[in-house]
Amino acid sequence: MKTFKIHRPKTVEQATGLLPSRRGPAEIDEARPMAGGQDLLTEMKSYLVQPESVVDLGAVAELEEYEVGASLRLGALTTLARIASDTEIGARWTALAEAAASVASPQIRTQATLGGNLCQRPRCWYFRHEDAVCIKKGGSECFAESGLSKYNAILGGGPSYIVHPSDCATALVCLDAEVTRSTKRGERTQPLEEFFTLPSEGSVMRENVLKADELLLKIEVPALPEGWKSTYLKFKERASYDFALCAVALSAKLEGGKIEDARLVLGAVAPIPWRARAAEEFLAGKQSTPEVWEKAGELAMEEAEPLADNAFKVPLAQGLIQKAFKSLTDGGAK
Ligand SMILES: Cc1cc2nc3c(=O)[nH]c(=O)nc-3n(C[C@H](O)[C@H](O)[C@H](O)COP(=O)(O)OP(=O)(O)OC[C@H]3O[C@@H](n4cnc5c(N)ncnc54)[C@H](O)[C@@H]3O)c2cc1C
Numbered sequence: 001m002k003t004f005k006i007h008r009p010k011t012v013e014q015a016t017g018l019l020p021s022r023r024g025p026a027e028i029d030e031a032r033p034m035a036g037g038q039d040l041l042t043e044m045k046s047y048l049v050q051p052e053s054v055v056d057l058g059a060v061a062e063l064e065e066y067e068v069g070a071s072l073r074l075g076a077l078t079t080l081a082r083i084a085s086d087t088e089i090g091a092r093w094t095a096l097a098e099a100a101a102s103v104a105s106p107q108i109r110t111q112a113t114l115g116g117n118l119c120q121r122p123r124c125w126y127f128r129h130e131d132a133v134c135i136k137k138g139g140s141e142c143f144a145e146s147g148l149s150k151y152n153a154i155l156g157g158g159p160s161y162i163v164h165p166s167d168c169a170t171a172l173v174c175l176d177a178e179v180t181r182s183t184k185r186g187e188r189t190q191p192l193e194e195f196f197t198l199p200s201e202g203s204v205m206r207e208n209v210l211k212a213d214e215l216l217l218k219i220e221v222p223a224l225p226e227g228w229k230s231t232y233l234k235f236k237e238r239a240s241y242d243f244a245l246c247a248v249a250l251s252a253k254l255e256g257g258k259i260e261d262a263r264l265v266l267g268a269v270a271p272i273p274w275r276a277r278a279a280e281e282f283l284a285g286k287q288s289t290p291e292v293w294e295k296a297g298e299l300a301m302e303e304a305e306p307l308a309d310n311a312f313k314v315p316l317a318q319g320l321i322q323k324a325f326k327s328l329t330d331g332g333a334k
Helices: 012-017 040-045 080-085 087-092 094-102 106-111 114-119 167-174 277-283 290-300 313-329
Strands: 005-007 032-034 053-056 066-068 072-075 178-183 186-191 216-221 228-235 246-255 258-267
Touching: 032 040, 066 087, 072 114, 080 094, 080 106, 080 114, 087 094, 094 167, 094 228, 094 246, 114 167, 114 216, 167 228, 167 246, 167 258, 228 313, 246 313, 258 277, 258 290, 277 290, 290 313
Parallel strands: 005 053, 032 053
Antiparallel strands: 066 072, 072 216, 178 186, 178 216, 228 246, 246 258
């Protein structure tokens, strides 16, 4: 790892003042914000980024908000361990607690923050390889498109086929969360769904709207309306800890065997948390039966365009969708 300076600002203003005002073409050597360091330090160890300085956010008290009230307000520095172990979050925003609990290992979750989880960089092995100059690092092609694509996107891909690695992002988009970030003109709040960008929108080198000198400040999750429940299901290759091969976040109002309304978001199948809107529209007002869950899975995967090695994600996502409905119908037991 390259030697770097470390700054320990105490306010958001001091922190953003230390960050570069815009990104250079190579994006590798500019100052970077660091929260728990669980992703940034691995990027630095593999020379994916080689910042001259790191801006440690650990002492910025403004990022520590934690309020479990009518809505849920979580500062960027909230650790995933705290979210996963909060029984009230588990009862009221179940999908988020389940997603946080599914991230990495207990040790990593005590360091890992929500802000870092949402801003972490993709895990595509071409992107992570220091010698592979893929399209996300200023090259001209996505090597997964013609290369090894087992872990890549089946929806929303092109010109890059990364999948978004964050478990919490999938759950929070499902729970209709809002994100607040710092900007030059003050704070800006927007739906989290609009924070993430497809490679064909925005910059192919980025996964979200954050500018180089902006920070994610906090997340706010509204209370689920009366009668709604949520769950997060993650399929991973390695049982102990791993990134998702496919994940499903579902929130729904089920009453008298009927699905009044539902929100369905898929993880690890697209470069952003993927709203399955056609399935959501179909589900509203239907009886909650295995046939309906199956049809919802078909609609969710209608636009899938698998690469050479990842067609297995289609039945995997469909199976997880059915399992998520069964879990909510059975009262949350998995
Ligand atoms: C072995 C291992 C397994 C993992 N498994 C999973 C998994 O299963 N699921 C999953 O979702 N993740 C996983 N991760 C990825 C990641 O470490 C965690 O998700 C963690 O939450 C990152 O948080 P952090 O605070 O350590 O982020 P950091 O490493 O500090 O930061 C991550 C990125 O976000 C930026 N950043 C951090 N905070 C802010 C902020 N407030 N504003 C703007 N930018 C910010 C940093 O500059 C950096 O680019 C894993 C990591 C490891 C090493």
